[in-house]
Amino acid sequence: MSIFKLRPVNLKFIRYLCTERQNLPQSAGKPFFIRQQENLLVNHVLQTNERIENDKWMEIRKELLFNPNLRLSEHNVDSVILDLCCDVSNKSAAKDYIEFLRNTNHEINIAVLGKYFKILFKSKTPLSAEETKILFESYDKIRAKYPILDTRTAEACILGLSKTSRWKECYDLLEMYETNDQTGTIVFASIVAGAFDHDEPDKAWKLLKSMQTRIKLYNFVLESYLNYCIRQAKNSNELEILLIKMFKFWSEYDYYPEEKMIDMYMNCFKDIKKWSIRKTSIKHNGTCVACGCKLYNLEESSDDFDNLSNSFLSKVLVGGDIYNNTTPKELENFKRFVNATKPYDVVIDGLNAAYACNKDRVNYTPVEKLVEVVKAFVAQNKKIFVLGRCHMRKWSSQEMNYIKRHAHLFLAKDSSADDPFMLYATFTSGINTYFASRDFMRQHRYILNDEYLRRIFRHWQFTRQIQPTMIGGPHNRQLILIEPPEFLPIAQQNQNGDWHIPYFEETIYKEMQLSDRPRHWLCLKKNQ
Numbered sequence: 001m002s003i004f005k006l007r008p009v010n011l012k013f014i015r016y017l018c019t020e021r022q023n024l025p026q027s028a029g030k031p032f033f034i035r036q037q038e039n040l041l042v043n044h045v046l047q048t049n050e051r052i053e054n055d056k057w058m059e060i061r062k063e064l065l066f067n068p069n070l071r072l073s074e075h076n077v078d079s080v081i082l083d084l085c086c087d088v089s090n091k092s093a094a095k096d097y098i099e100f101l102r103n104t105n106h107e108i109n110i111a112v113l114g115k116y117f118k119i120l121f122k123s124k125t126p127l128s129a130e131e132t133k134i135l136f137e138s139y140d141k142i143r144a145k146y147p148i149l150d151t152r153t154a155e156a157c158i159l160g161l162s163k164t165s166r167w168k169e170c171y172d173l174l175e176m177y178e179t180n181d182q183t184g185t186i187v188f189a190s191i192v193a194g195a196f197d198h199d200e201p202d203k204a205w206k207l208l209k210s211m212q213t214r215i216k217l218y219n220f221v222l223e224s225y226l227n228y229c230i231r232q233a234k235n236s237n238e239l240e241i242l243l244i245k246m247f248k249f250w251s252e253y254d255y256y257p258e259e260k261m262i263d264m265y266m267n268c269f270k271d272i273k274k275w276s277i278r279k280t281s282i283k284h285n286g287t288c289v290a291c292g293c294k295l296y297n298l299e300e301s302s303d304d305f306d307n308l309s310n311s312f313l314s315k316v317l318v319g320g321d322i323y324n325n326t327t328p329k330e331l332e333n334f335k336r337f338v339n340a341t342k343p344y345d346v347v348i349d350g351l352n353a354a355y356a357c358n359k360d361r362v363n364y365t366p367v368e369k370l371v372e373v374v375k376a377f378v379a380q381n382k383k384i385f386v387l388g389r390c391h392m393r394k395w396s397s398q399e400m401n402y403i404k405r406h407a408h409l410f411l412a413k414d415s416s417a418d419d420p421f422m423l424y425a426t427f428t429s430g431i432n433t434y435f436a437s438r439d440f441m442r443q444h445r446y447i448l449n450d451e452y453l454r455r456i457f458r459h460w461q462f463t464r465q466i467q468p469t470m471i472g473g474p475h476n477r478q479l480i481l482i483e484p485p486e487f488l489p490i491a492q493q494n495q496n497g498d499w500h501i502p503y504f505e506e507t508i509y510k511e512m513q514l515s516d517r518p519r520h521w522l523c524l525k526k527n528q
């Protein structure tokens, strides 16, 4: 018996030693590195946009596999070739390549098929009969081999199938698809688009509403819906009803479409003669520059406010884990302080005002900035609450004394989370109280697990948040208070039936946030 135990041989390591790959850059074998190698056949062929025959693909594959400057193997070469097809937006080459692999009996791994399904999903045109056939056969093969799919494969299959007549099978796949609030919305959106594409709007709306604002309204969903409207509407009246249904959805879920989509919907609306359509802006007081109509005021009903206030206080102060850093004793002291001195007109987040309203400390120290903010509200004769931190005791006593004289000051422990204190002081002061902070409070919005409450919270924030901001150059810095707008900055229809719809120029999805109030609006006014 040998006294030496043989270690398992690491083949990868031996192959690595047998080649001179040590000098290769890390990017060798990555698609962008390959694209830079002008002499490679694949780069010439993909540029031509001509059909690529099997023997040519064979040549390309061999060249890439055996090129010593690339780190490619049987395991990853097919995936890289598909990436190269995508990089030059050559969807038909990707299809040809998959066909080549099938015809030549190459084993196509599940990752490569997944990638191909995603290419088909991203394609702007409907799938051809041949593409659909390949997709179905590949999908059936995958399911026969793997009755349960991992999340990544399930996602690829959903995206691919959503473009086909078998889109309803996506619902079964959804059960294998693990997601949370932040991810995976493209998967749900693809099923919604699939439902609109196949004239099953009820299923699409049901899924949209069940996902509520967690689903992003990708442009492809809006396009699918628009095409559905054009297909279904028999006359301009029906078209109008269908288009307005989407506007109502935007209104209900505070959604801002992007300009490209607004242009498409606008074009469609132009066919309906009874509307004047203009791009416009809205003045701070809520008046539309184009038609002079006034947008709805930002007003929360007292029932909504009570609902929000009660839910928030019970969830955040009692049920939430936000107070991990706060002792029950501190919380009790704080509540006692607030209940003895409320209601306030304005609640100031002291730390936020001192630091966040301007990073530069040349003109003002933090405490001076906080004093400026307090002074601005003193000038308005407001009853003020300032939430500070214990370390502020070390700040200049002159300034701190000013704050104490003009505001109710509570110093929380340095380690405490301050937003819940802020919100408690504001909510318990009533519906008319403002809070001054530049914090967007997103985490608190998400604590409210009811979408209706989240929406009220968002609207309440629109109406009640004042943002202290420093403006001007280094030598003439000046504090201004950005007041909330006087109107509701979401899509809305007035009593005459006119619509005002905010939109963004950017190409990225925008969640409603205070820093990004829309500057662009579409005005759709009914002709008299």
Ligand SMILES: [Zn+2]
Pocket: 280, 288, 289, 290, 291, 292, 293, 500, 523, 524, 525
């Ligand atoms: Zn208008």
